[in-house]
Amino acid sequence: MQNTNAVVVVLGTGGTIAGTSAPGGDERLYQAAQLTVGQLLQAVPGLPPGLECEQVAQVDSKDMTHGVWHRLVARLGQHLARPEVAGIVVTHGTDTLEETAWFLQRVLAPAKPVVLTAAMRPATAAAPDGPGNLRDAVTVALDAGARGVVAAMAGSVFAARDVRKAHTSKLDAFDGGDAGPLGAVMDGKVTWLREPPSDEPLGAAHLPPDVAAWPRVDLVVSHAGVDGAVVDALRAIGAKGIVAVGTGSGTLHEAMQRSLHEAQAAGVTVWRATRCARGEVAERPGDFPGAGDLTPPKARIELMLALMGRS
Ligand code: ASP
Numbered sequence: 001m002q003n004t005n006a007v008v009v010v011l012g013t014g015g016t017i018a019g020t021s022a023p024g025g026d027e028r029l030y031q032a033a034q035l036t037v038g039q040l041l042q043a044v045p046g047l048p049p050g051l052e053c054e055q056v057a058q059v060d061s062k063d064m065t066h067g068v069w070h071r072l073v074a075r076l077g078q079h080l081a082r083p084e085v086a087g088i089v090v091t092h093g094t095d096t097l098e099e100t101a102w103f104l105q106r107v108l109a110p111a112k113p114v115v116l117t118a119a120m121r122p123a124t125a126a127a128p129d130g131p132g133n134l135r136d137a138v139t140v141a142l143d144a145g146a147r148g149v150v151a152a153m154a155g156s157v158f159a160a161r162d163v164r165k166a167h168t169s170k171l172d173a174f175d176g177g178d179a180g181p182l183g184a185v186m187d188g189k190v191t192w193l194r195e196p197p198s199d200e201p202l203g204a205a206h207l208p209p210d211v212a213a214w215p216r217v218d219l220v221v222s223h224a225g226v227d228g229a230v231v232d233a234l235r236a237i238g239a240k241g242i243v244a245v246g247t248g249s250g251t252l253h254e255a256m257q258r259s260l261h262e263a264q265a266a267g268v269t270v271w272r273a274t275r276c277a278r279g280e281v282a283e284r285p286g287d288f289p290g291a292g293d294l295t296p297p298k299a300r301i302e303l304m305l306a307l308m309g310r311s
């Protein structure tokens with residue numbers, strides 16, 4: 001069921017959805033983050049009335065920063081508090097969409113829907129996928145069953161916890177891991193397969209106002225031939241947390257593990273994630289805590305927020 005007479009705010013952050021290539025040139029050689037969110041909306045026929053838009057950032061999302069996230073949290077907080085706003089759409093690049101989605105869900109876990117969408121082809125492509133994805137995202141934002149941060153891509157709706165970029169180039173580049181999609185959106189209608197999950201939000205007030213003060217958390221990867229040099233270097237530059245991306249169920253090369261134990265003894269919080277695309281990290285007595293089924297970039301966010309929550 002769709003909310004009627006409601007406002008949807010569309011926040012632009014850049015990405016391929018706002019990308020352009022030279023007229024007549026190779027569409028693979030495009031520049032992301034060129035068109036404004038207002039221009040993107042103009043290219044979508046048949047949108048409902050009551051849309052507002054605002055440009056929050058203009059970045060290729062491979063270059064996403066904590067500063068943009070902080071700004072997004074502030075703008076979302078302001079618009080979500082407006083009674084006439086039914087939901088919010090955020091246009092984004094595909095590369096770090098899953099990170100922004102999880103960050104926003106863990107900080108805000110809003111009762112209203114915040115729908116991230118993106119495109120695999122630039123706006124100037126012969127057959128761009130952005131306009132359809134944007135229209136679907138507005139449909140989800142107006143749906144009475146929607147809540148929290150979700151992603152709408154290529155006809156599927158994913159929960160922030162589950163969504164991940166799973167293919168480098170296909171139009172349906174995203175999947176929801178073992179959990180799969182939350183629902184589907186087609187012809188202006190959302191079909192839910194399960195309830196959007198609720199998460200306990202950290203609250204925007206916990207974010208240090210200066211992003212330079214956010215705890216530094218890095219990812220290191222366990223692999224054949226690895227040693228502890230990267231872990232030692234991270235400890236030396238003052239990392240507060242390290243997520244060690246392990247093999248299989250979260251096992252770590254012994255050479256790296258030694259340095260991780262030394263880092264932990266020096267006050268660095270160490271968690272484990274996995275290089276595998278599916279499945280959970282196994283908890284083992286005496287080992288570093290596992291990040292469950294969170295992908296490594298989401299585990300990094302989770303640890304960063306956990307460290308903020310402790311301060
Ligand atoms: N590099 C682009 C970005 O993430 C890729 C995309 O949007 O598909 O902004």
